[in-house]
Amino acid sequence: MLDNHTKIAQWVEQFRPYAKEGNCASYIPALAEKNPNQLAIAVIGPDGSEMRAGDTTERFTLQSVSKIVTFILACMDKGLPYVLERVDVEPTGDTFNSIVRLESHQPGKPFNPMINAGAITVSSMLSGDSPQEKIDNLLRFLEKMIGKKVSVNEEVFQSEWHTANRNRALAYYLMASGYLDCPVEEALEVYLKQCAIEIDVSDMAMIGLIIANDGYHPLLKTQLFPKQVAKLTKALMVTCGMYNASGKFAAFIGLPAKSGVSGAILAAVPSHAGLESPFPTGCGIGIYGPAIDTIGNSVAGVHLLKYIATEWNMNIF
Amino acid sequence: MLDNHTKIAQWVEQFRPYAKEGNCASYIPALAEKNPNQLAIAVIGPDGSEMRAGDTTERFTLQSVSKIVTFILACMDKGLPYVLERVDVEPTGDTFNSIVRLESHQPGKPFNPMINAGAITVSSMLSGDSPQEKIDNLLRFLEKMIGKKVSVNEEVFQSEWHTANRNRALAYYLMASGYLDCPVEEALEVYLKQCAIEIDVSDMAMIGLIIANDGYHPLLKTQLFPKQVAKLTKALMVTCGMYNASGKFAAFIGLPAKSGVSGAILAAVPSHAGLESPFPTGCGIGIYGPAIDTIGNSVAGVHLLKYIATEWNMNIF
Amino acid sequence: MLDNHTKIAQWVEQFRPYAKEGNCASYIPALAEKNPNQLAIAVIGPDGSEMRAGDTTERFTLQSVSKIVTFILACMDKGLPYVLERVDVEPTGDTFNSIVRLESHQPGKPFNPMINAGAITVSSMLSGDSPQEKIDNLLRFLEKMIGKKVSVNEEVFQSEWHTANRNRALAYYLMASGYLDCPVEEALEVYLKQCAIEIDVSDMAMIGLIIANDGYHPLLKTQLFPKQVAKLTKALMVTCGMYNASGKFAAFIGLPAKSGVSGAILAAVPSHAGLESPFPTGCGIGIYGPAIDTIGNSVAGVHLLKYIATEWNMNIF
Amino acid sequence: MLDNHTKIAQWVEQFRPYAKEGNCASYIPALAEKNPNQLAIAVIGPDGSEMRAGDTTERFTLQSVSKIVTFILACMDKGLPYVLERVDVEPTGDTFNSIVRLESHQPGKPFNPMINAGAITVSSMLSGDSPQEKIDNLLRFLEKMIGKKVSVNEEVFQSEWHTANRNRALAYYLMASGYLDCPVEEALEVYLKQCAIEIDVSDMAMIGLIIANDGYHPLLKTQLFPKQVAKLTKALMVTCGMYNASGKFAAFIGLPAKSGVSGAILAAVPSHAGLESPFPTGCGIGIYGPAIDTIGNSVAGVHLLKYIATEWNMNIF
Structure with missing residues (x-):
């Protein structure tokens, strides 16, 4: 998995410059003061293994996530x-x-x-x-x-x-x-x-993993919420999760995801959707990049997620 | 597969009565004259094997499909x-x-x-x-x-x-x-x-299969259209395919599908989404039930598809 | 002027039954308790002469007036x-x-x-x-x-x-x-x-008179507000005064008027618009009939005002 | 009346420069070729007397008039x-x-x-x-x-x-x-x-006069259309005649008027509304100034009409 760790770190640096095309949300002072060039990602698989890269120690608020x-x-x-x-x-x-x-x-x-x-x-x-x-x-x-x-x-x-x-x-x-x-x-x-709940990318990846896993917490080995609710939530993330760019996100990335104006993106890769990825039984993804576009989505974050989803063939469609 | 054939035939009869809750589209004379109690389904897998039940010889027009x-x-x-x-x-x-x-x-x-x-x-x-x-x-x-x-x-x-x-x-x-x-x-x-193109449920299942298969025709062994276009099409079917009930269809059925006011529904089950179904590497589904609801979707058809998707665990989320 | 007094009293009784086609505003308890059959009118001319008929002692709230x-x-x-x-x-x-x-x-x-x-x-x-x-x-x-x-x-x-x-x-x-x-x-x-300011029909007629008189108070002999503001206000009453029935009110009655959900209607007849009426140099009109239509206007009140405006040729157009 | 003739000619020249703030309608070639600096007015009284000034021989199309x-x-x-x-x-x-x-x-x-x-x-x-x-x-x-x-x-x-x-x-x-x-x-x-009917400012003034006169043609001495229709038409002109600037036109000019994208404006001054003007028993006004604003009204034309209505105290409110 080392190889994938190296790759993911490179990708973060590759897409970090896209932050320049966005801006930190200005209407909340605490968000406006964030460093727009930050970019971080965490991916967690059902066995608890985690890959992280970028500014992963940064804490941020959930906002719409x-x-x-x-x-x-x-x-x-x-x-x-x-x-x-x-x-x-x-x-x-x-x-x-x-x-x-x-x-x-x-x-x-x-x-x-x-x-x-x-x-x-x-x-x-x-x-x-x-x-x-x-x-x-x-x-x-x-x-x-x-x-x-x-x-x-x-x-x-x-x-x-x-x-x-x-x-x-x-x-x-x-x-x-x-x-x-x-x-x-x-x-x-x-x-x-x-x-305004504060969190980091690993936390988001963990939540994404549980949703991906239909409500089952793979480390606690407990069903935290019903499978039907998890499926419905993932459907909602695909149809409405990325504000009024949800259709384009589904069309070109194809993952259940939810973004927030803090620059957070949480994605849930269902167990059957990443067969050829390093996480063949699904995973959760947390991304943070505070420079957002006019619609409200992290610019560098969306680019990074799109690249990963394509490289690792995670599109659910 | 005989067992599944029997099941599917039973399901058609089980959901046929739901047609009473809908009506044939009235604004097109040729549609208004259809028999509202008809219901048919065809499912085709990548090896060309097909399951059919109900009024499968009925021909109908594609309309929005x-x-x-x-x-x-x-x-x-x-x-x-x-x-x-x-x-x-x-x-x-x-x-x-x-x-x-x-x-x-x-x-x-x-x-x-x-x-x-x-x-x-x-x-x-x-x-x-x-x-x-x-x-x-x-x-x-x-x-x-x-x-x-x-x-x-x-x-x-x-x-x-x-x-x-x-x-x-x-x-x-x-x-x-x-x-x-x-x-x-x-x-x-x-x-x-x-x-106004005329077709039957098997034809629709075949189209659904090719879309499910990312544009690759499994019998002709040819890539008919680019994988990216197929993925985008499936995303569109999920976000917009069932008129303004698309969100609920995604939430409760979870399949890329497109309906028409003739009562047609075409669904594409991606290769990785029906692992536990009789079609573990995906399939195409064609359904016909001319009695539609006020939104434009076949009433009995949606009930039938929901039941099958649940029974066979085909939800892509 | 006695003759006109008699007439106006008869008209009130003639149009009172129209109250049955409306209802008192239900979302405000104090309004809901009003007697829906009440109907009152006051007309005041620039010399201070007043004609009154119906339930003129009733007090009510201005609401949108x-x-x-x-x-x-x-x-x-x-x-x-x-x-x-x-x-x-x-x-x-x-x-x-x-x-x-x-x-x-x-x-x-x-x-x-x-x-x-x-x-x-x-x-x-x-x-x-x-x-x-x-x-x-x-x-x-x-x-x-x-x-x-x-x-x-x-x-x-x-x-x-x-x-x-x-x-x-x-x-x-x-x-x-x-x-x-x-x-x-x-x-x-x-x-x-x-x-929630409380008032009666005579009070409203007095306000209507001053607006009709371009802001000049004929009894105090003072310009209370600028002529331009008065003209603009009358234009607003004609184009927007009767909720989304303003166009029809202008078309069929043709007077600057403002209604409230309490059943109040205030009208301002400009100095040049009632040449053939008992008030050849304009007047103010106050009407109260608490049974309103779905748009928010007093049913009996509008009928009464329409009749008077027609009889006395007060249409400004 | 000579004096007024002189005045009106001066006013045309005074407001002609406002044409620079507008443009000829561009989507109809025949309108786009018009000379944007033209400005013309005609006013006709019930006795047939007419005052004209500016480019009065210019013919133009009625458009929305x-x-x-x-x-x-x-x-x-x-x-x-x-x-x-x-x-x-x-x-x-x-x-x-x-x-x-x-x-x-x-x-x-x-x-x-x-x-x-x-x-x-x-x-x-x-x-x-x-x-x-x-x-x-x-x-x-x-x-x-x-x-x-x-x-x-x-x-x-x-x-x-x-x-x-x-x-x-x-x-x-x-x-x-x-x-x-x-x-x-x-x-x-x-x-x-x-x-696309072609007309000139005098023609428009004549139509305006008949509408002002409640449908009665003062020269033919005939009732051309019912009084009620004329009143309703004037009400419509006030509430809706100047596109989505009708409210402001009523508020600041106060005349029944209808404009067209050719730069035409037709106004009807009711018999009782111009008591202090040279036309104490009403008149019709035709104006032409092809440079229009983004809403569709002649820029110089509206300025000219506003000035005249104010000077001659023609506001109906």
Whole structure:
């Protein structure tokens, strides 16, 4: 596997320069201050073996990557039918913060849990009598997956909390249409705190691995969440995971993946999809490259992932 | 394999009653007259072995299933970059005949080749100096895949031609925005004739098999179209193939598939996705059940496909 | 003028039964409890002479009728250019609480001050360092026009405040786009308090008279606000005053008017428009009929106003 | 009146330089070749007296100004209820050639006769068994108003006919929704020929005068069309006549007016609205200035009309 380690390190350097075509998200001060040239990757296989390269010690916030974790947790907490009654699973082609469809498609059920509207609805459904309880449950769920403690970056949360007008508009609109399960400000607190959870590329790769493995944690040897929820989550990642570039990502890379404006990308390579790769029974991938494009995806990160998926023949189609 | 033959025949009868929840497409007389209770399936594996059940001798028109064939052919004729400059590959969440997005998302490039707007653009790009030449090229391409002659059902074409006002609106709008490669009426003639090509479930299964096989025809032992085009097509089928129920189809069935209002469904099971099925190296599936739901998908057909995909563990995610 | 008094009393009874075609606004408890069969009218001429009929002692809240008063006051406080930089004066054809256009027409400037989005922007511009100061200024302005004290109905305000999710969505969206002049919750407090100001038909007729008179108070013999602001306000009433039935109201009645979901309608008959009426130099009209149609206009009120405008030839066109 | 003649000639020269801020419509060759610096005005009073200034001999095509004439004629031919069942009278805030609302507001009835969609519907309703008969009826109606023969500029018609893709899209969409009264190509022929009718500023002023006069031709001493239709038409001109700048035109000028992309503006000053002007009992105004703004209105023409309306106190509000 040494050879592959060397390769992956070279690839990181090869694609690092693409960061110049993007910029760090500017509307959150804590993100704007990040070093745009950073690029890191971690790949973890079902046996726990890991390949890492680049700025792997860098910690960053989950942002929209958190949406897949809360979706899974809400399905565990409330059951799939309850969740799907409150959020659909259809892609939209709209920007992540769009509000138009809530009004134009009555009765205003959010189209999927990967756009902000749907994600806020999902956050409102998490178990817990207060925002703190909901977040604590989420942190515990993440810790079970990752095997170590994670926490909310309070500075990032505060910064997003005070500039969340667009998200507040979405949340109040959802409340008006009956698609929130708790008070608006509580749902927003949960949503913005989950976005501000700090993590590194190895953590993301581990989460990706468990999703790839249909909810089964290969090291703990436990089924953490139902196979059906895992499959549905991967379908959502393919149809809606990369904002309104999801179609192109599916067409040219072909992996279930979810990105965040922090420059994070989490990918889940199903057990049967990387037969010719160093991970013939699937793997999880975590990538971090804070310079994002106008759509919200890490520029260098997408290039790196595309190259790896092609080289290792990981396209699920 | 006898056992599976028996099973599949039983399943057809098990799901046939679901046809009652749908109706034959009413706006095309030739479709409206079909027997809504019919249901048929064919599955073909890479060695050419075939399982069939139900009303398999019934012939029907491709309708929107043709969109994947013309997309592949346009990519072969003009090259992928040329095609992608004129049609995007993003899902929309809108109905198949929606015109709104052409105006609301300037400069009006159609979002994907599976909605009518994008499909008409694709039809206009096919090689040929006249509609007849374009259609002849398409028929030849289909014949190479299927191994037998196919033809346009003139009655269905005439019937659609005279009621195609909504498609004409789309085509003239595309022309106004510069997204048609030939005169409007010619593009429409090609589009409506491709929709009226007559076929049976075995033919569809064969096309599905070749797409599943990344463009390689396992019986002819020829690469009919590039692997990249096949992968992209499968991605499009997952993100946009089942009209604005594509997300739910991906979430609960997890197969690249394309439906048509004739009640046709074509699915492509990639080589690595049915490891535990009777077709461990992939297969093509053709289904026909003319009673469709309000979105445009065969009701009994979707139920049947969902059951088979689950039983045989064919979900690609 | 006795004869006209008799006539107008008869007309009220003639059109009162139309209330059956509407319903009291249900989403505000205080409005839902109103007697739907009530109907009242007051007409005041420049010499202060008044004709009244029906349930004229009934007090009710201004609701959207307040939008014209705050618009005038904001123009006085900040000057027309300042106001028009933050709100346009174009009709939309959309419902009063629509949010779509804020996103679809960048940069998201509200289209006019008669829809909720624009009205909230206007409320945020009123002079005053706190919501209370802004409202106090508004009450003082109203008192100058009407000649007596008016106040906010706290019960109605509280009731609207706790169910204002849709308006909150609008306000947060406006804040995100930079179209609010004060914090969201302050703007909403002003907006919802102005909606809850209590008044009667004579008060409304008096305000209508001053607007009709181009801002000149005929009894105080003072120019209360600039002629240009009055003309602009009347234009706005014609193009946007009756929700998304404004076009039909202009077409068939032809008077500057503004309605509210409380069932209030205020009309301003310009000095030159009622030459053949009992008020040959213009007048103000106040109508109250709490049973409203699905668009938000008093059913009996609109019928009554249409009849009077036709009988007395008051159409401005 | 000599004094006013001099004034008006001076004003034309004063506002002529504003043409530099606009451009001749480029998409119709015959319009693109026009001299952008031309500016002309004609004002006609009920006694037939006329004031003219500028390039008054210039002939130009009616373009969208024709929409008010066909609306009136359709109301005469079919009766108001028939017409209003097929086209609403609500302003939209959208561009003149927008198609979005036909889909987003089911069942797709066009919002008003001043946008292209509604105007094409109106053209389809004109009496006559062929496009030529419909146009002949229209020409006869115009000749009765103007008192001289008018005709279609074939070059302009041909030029528009071959580039009318956007209008064809609208027409086919209307046909699909059931809002056309004759075949699509016939409706388009009528619509594009009416747009290509050639006229001069005096002709427009004469039409404006008759509309101002509630359908009564003061020289022929005949009621050419019902008063109610005239009032409705003036209301439509105020709410929708100046494209998506109608609101601002009403707010700052306050006259019923209709513009065309040829640079034509027709205004109707009602009998009671110009009490202090040289035309105390109303008048018609025709203006021509081919340099238009991005919305479609003559730049110099709007400035000139605004100045005159203010100077002569013609604002109807």
